[in-house]
Amino acid sequence: MPCPTCQKPTELKFRPFCSKRCQLVDLNHWFGESYAIPAVEAEVDENADWPDPLTPPNDS
Numbered sequence: 001m002p003c004p005t006c007q008k009p010t011e012l013k014f015r016p017f018c019s020k021r022c023q024l025v026d027l028n029h030w031f032g033e034s035y036a037i038p039a040v041e042a043e044v045d046e047n048a049d050w051p052d053p054l055t056p057p058n059d060s
């Protein structure tokens with residue numbers, strides 16, 4: 001099943017999405033807000049870890 005946001009193969013970690021970005025895009029959609037994050041191919045590393053509140057920043 002492809003990512004509902006961008007139709008790319010899904011990532012196990014983000015199922016049913018391919019990335020956190022697509023997950024957030026879909027969330028925004030369900031919250032009734034306009035797409036704050038462009039659902040287009042962006043020049044970003046979709047596999048990069050986004051800031052996680054449960055994980056303290058590694059400053060060193």
Ligand SMILES: [Zn+2]
Pocket residue numbers: 003004005006007008017018019022
């Ligand atoms: Zn996607």
